[in-house]
Amino acid sequence: MRALLVYPEFPDTFWSFKHALKFVRKGASTPPLGLVTVAAMLPGDWELRLVDLNVAKLTDKDLEWADAALVSAMVIQRDSARQVIARCKQAGLTVVAGGPLFTMEPDEFPEVDHFVLNEAEITLPPFLSDLAQGRAQRMYTTTEYPDIRLSPTPLWELIDLGKYASMAIQFSRGCPFNCDFCSVTALLGHRPRVKTTQQILAELNGLYALGWRDRVFFVDDNLIGNKKYLKEDLLPALAEWRKGKTGMPFNTEASINLADDEELMRLMHAAGFDEVFIGIETPADDSLAECSKKQNRNRDLVADVKKLQRAGLQVQGGFIVGFDSDTPSIFGQQIEFIQRSGIVTAMVGILQAPPGTKLYERLAREGRVTGPASGDNVDGATNIIPRMSLDALKTGYRSVLEHLYAPEHYYARVKTFLQEYQAPSISVPIDFTQIMAFFRSIFHLGIVGRERRHYWKLFGWTLLRRPRLFPVAITLAIYGYHFRQVVELHLG
Numbered sequence: 001m002r003a004l005l006v007y008p009e010f011p012d013t014f015w016s017f018k019h020a021l022k023f024v025r026k027g028a029s030t031p032p033l034g035l036v037t038v039a040a041m042l043p044g045d046w047e048l049r050l051v052d053l054n055v056a057k058l059t060d061k062d063l064e065w066a067d068a069a070l071v072s073a074m075v076i077q078r079d080s081a082r083q084v085i086a087r088c089k090q091a092g093l094t095v096v097a098g099g100p101l102f103t104m105e106p107d108e109f110p111e112v113d114h115f116v117l118n119e120a121e122i123t124l125p126p127f128l129s130d131l132a133q134g135r136a137q138r139m140y141t142t143t144e145y146p147d148i149r150l151s152p153t154p155l156w157e158l159i160d161l162g163k164y165a166s167m168a169i170q171f172s173r174g175c176p177f178n179c180d181f182c183s184v185t186a187l188l189g190h191r192p193r194v195k196t197t198q199q200i201l202a203e204l205n206g207l208y209a210l211g212w213r214d215r216v217f218f219v220d221d222n223l224i225g226n227k228k229y230l231k232e233d234l235l236p237a238l239a240e241w242r243k244g245k246t247g248m249p250f251n252t253e254a255s256i257n258l259a260d261d262e263e264l265m266r267l268m269h270a271a272g273f274d275e276v277f278i279g280i281e282t283p284a285d286d287s288l289a290e291c292s293k294k295q296n297r298n299r300d301l302v303a304d305v306k307k308l309q310r311a312g313l314q315v316q317g318g319f320i321v322g323f324d325s326d327t328p329s330i331f332g333q334q335i336e337f338i339q340r341s342g343i344v345t346a347m348v349g350i351l352q353a354p355p356g357t358k359l360y361e362r363l364a365r366e367g368r369v370t371g372p373a374s375g376d377n378v379d380g381a382t383n384i385i386p387r388m389s390l391d392a393l394k395t396g397y398r399s400v401l402e403h404l405y406a407p408e409h410y411y412a413r414v415k416t417f418l419q420e421y422q423a424p425s426i427s428v429p430i431d432f433t434q435i436m437a438f439f440r441s442i443f444h445l446g447i448v449g450r451e452r453r454h455y456w457k458l459f460g461w462t463l464l465r466r467p468r469l470f471p472v473a474i475t476l477a478i479y480g481y482h483f484r485q486v487v488e489l490h491l492g
């Protein structure tokens, strides 16, 4: 069997980092970890080829070569996934689809021959065995969650590492919390399941052996779901593993209660973590109560963010407007909160209801779902009828994005953050790509960009006051350029 593994294209969105990636001449921020993991579970005698449309083209030659196409996607890749499937079918390939998009919306893809849904550790083996016996069915699903200690090491050999800004590895799946808008728990459950430290070290060693020294993203839904194992096993082992090695800083996703645990923050810093994405959502307590985000309630969220920054963890934040409890004052509150906290990478979205979530069920019951969610939180669209008028919501939303990403406010936030941030324990060795990115930033941001005044002010201030953070400052200036392009693209 010749199998073509295809990853559809991401549109130009907040998290695509497309405009920032140009500075480092990379095609995409992270590789398709789902596909390289699935690849490692396929029979050893299959021939495999992987095409990630974010870094390469799907050619007619690829299609002629293959017998079957294995497609993975998340909701944001829906349009590209449709095109890929149509092209593969036209070329006469058998199409097998899996991953979060298809798991949540299989009915949207009538052309797919076989759906292998949920987590492949459970659904792929019966599919493969049926296929071998010539009686593969259309749909393989499960309500069980696999023990990921049995998950194989991803087949990194299938991708061209040089095309990506960071690599991805996964330590845990699932999240203990209950936020009603999030599809993670619908897909992966509440009980955090973890890999063993040995598995993680094997994955890291694999990447290191292939010459990777750049960033590694721990793509966990919530890294701190199992604090005990982290503190007693994984984090000390990672700190030990680092000895005698260079580079490979880590970033991840976690919940805000990380700020309550000094020891955990210290261990993460020592293990090489320097960035953490946190769903902050809103400073409005009524809205947090409404979406069952109890872990964010009854605490000083700004103080928590600063604690994390001082512990050497840059906080990236997700924010939402459009909860039923939101009043028109929410827009100003969000701006004030984000500026004060120094969360530079602040993804603000209008509330959407992804299928499979509690929010979706509630709003569907109330007749307030208007269609599928776009999956792009920053496109100013929603699939729900909000309590506030849609016009007021969109206008308010636009004012938040315009404010946050105007150079004046963006650079002010960078400075607020750098004043607080403890320098990371690990840095990426300076190479030609970074030197070129630095010169491109001087040209695009410091000479031709409308942010040039702010760029040079930050440049000088950082060199004088926080010289060790200079690379972080330049990286954030480049991110700001990307965010502004995306905001302008979406809001016109």
Ligand code: B12
Pocket (backbone or CB within 6 Å): 010, 011, 013, 014, 015, 016, 029, 030, 031, 032, 033, 034, 035, 037, 038, 070, 071, 072, 073, 074, 075, 076, 096, 097, 098, 099, 100, 101, 104, 116, 117, 118, 119, 120, 121, 124, 168, 170, 173, 174, 182, 183, 184, 187, 188, 219, 220, 221, 349, 354, 375, 376, 377, 378
């Ligand atoms: C890393 C990640 C990202 C990275 C993307 C990395 C990449 N290149 O793919 C970044 C940060 C860019 C990202 C962004 C977004 N993400 Co995201 N992301 C994740 C995260 C945390 C991990 C994905 C991952 O690598 N998992 C590890 C691999 C091993 O798991 P997997 O891909 O699911 O694969 C398994 C199975 O699904 C299956 N499988 C997968 N593919 C295939 C294919 C075949 C043929 C088969 C048989 C099986 C199979 O087998 C694998 C092993 O079990 C997931 C949550 C999660 N835990 O999965 C969310 C998740 C995928 N993201 C999600 C969303 C919504 C987004 C955003 C839209 C969020 C936003 N607020 O804007 C953006 C959109 C992207 C964009 N460019 O705009 C949703 C998707 C929901 C959906 N129904 O599609 C998830 C599930 C999180 C959530 N909140 O629900 N994301």
